[in-house]
Amino acid sequence: MELEQKIEFCIDCNFSIILDRASEDLEIIRSERKRNMENLESLLKKVSAKIFQSGGIDRPLVTKRRSRMCVGIRASHRSLLPEGVILNVSSSGATYFMEPKEAVDLNNMEVRLSNSEKIEEQAILSLLTSEIVESETEIIYLLDKVLELDLAFARATHAQWINGVCPVLSSDGSDCIQSDRTDYSFSVDIETIQHPLLLEASLKRQPVLVASKSESSFSLEEGNGMMSAEISSGASDFPVPIDIKIGCGTKVVVISGPNTGGKTASMKTLGLASVMLKAGMYLPARNHPRLPWFDLILADIGDSQSLEQSLSTFSGHILRLCKILEVASEKSLVLIDEIGSGTDPSEGVALSSSILQYLKDRINLAVVTTHYADLTRLKEKDTRFENAAMEFSLETLQPTYQILWGTMGESNALSIAKSIGFDEKIITCAQTWVEKLMPEKLQKRKGLLYQSLMEERNRLETQARRAASLHSEIMDLYHEWRSMMRQQILICVRQLLRQKKPNRLYMN
Incomplete structure (x- = not known):
């Protein structure tokens, strides 16, 4: 506060100028400069009026050229100012800007006082700067606090925007309490969570409703301590809410099911929820989502082929898996999309199985998606493996985007191809091959x-x-x-x- 008062005493922050009261010398210099400028302008106005009366100019003109005050005069009448100094000439050459002999001393005084004023202002700014430097620690501390408040308000605004709820940290999995209560039987227990990025895009497309106080109702949600305006009758159906429930002791979850069924989107939702938890953000879910603390969230999602690095889809996939295995720890979350794909299926299954067997002893949780049925059988040999499948409606031949935990899914590739409009002969031939295999x-x-x-x-x-x-x-x-x-x-x-x-x- 003391530093702020000093700056406000010396500087007008609205106009960014140094005030006369900043120092006694500055006040004296500006006072002398004001008197000198008044005398100089009075003198030049008289000279310019005489020139006008003599026909030397169309109208009296007093101006500044090269930091010195002067008068305008026609080139043909320059003799009206004997011993005058030509400071500048107009572009046409018809008008001279001359400094009368009587104004030389006053102009010299103006230049000296102007330079003195600049030096004094620089001294005042330097003094204030040195005091700011001395207060650097306090300023940085306050800046950090302002940053914390700004971040807190940003998180709160985002939570209100998505109608989020406060997540709860669960145990790391090693000391989970087996109880009849659902809260403690799952290390990850999230109900009806929506993909955060898809939800934000959906909210941006919705019209903003501004209701009056009489039309809007406000309620304080129990448990999250957040005021929200009830401007809609229900939550948005897009993106489709899903449940993520992973039991304590589970280290690897294998998600299977058809393409476009939501396997990757569901896995990304878990990853984004974990990142939001680490950032202290609310989640677009219900009740109290429970998640463990992951030190690292490592993901291999998407096609990482590169022509520049001579990497095929499989090579890029393996390269990223190698880096993940190097940095993963006992508290890490690993997300792998289509593990072992892009190569011979038999080798892909063997490599994928070995990777998952390696990960189960070295990470907190791994979630992978696959079309390999053999990977879903790992649960039969080790209870640390768990299966999940994306639900597929046999009636509509469309995915429901819901996760069926503890079940194995089918790719339903032929059903999907048939619904898209593939030739019936192709479908029949493929069905024959499936029956043989x-x-x-x-x-x-x-x-x-x-x-x-x-x-x-x-x-x-x-x-x-x-x-x-x-x-x-x-x-x-x-x-x-x-x-x-x-x-x-x-x-x-x-x-x-x-x-x-x-x-x-x-x-x-």
């Missing part, structure tokens, strides 16, 4: 099993919704009955009080 009974059994599981799942969801509806109706009846009983009791008590008779019921 996979026994018919096994294929049919898998299809029927998957279909029966989906039907059972839908049936259970319907029963759950029915049970919730019945529970709501029962609670409404209970509250209604309770209210009626209270009214009846009050009526009885009032009647007894009017009678003023001792009564056992009255005493009770």
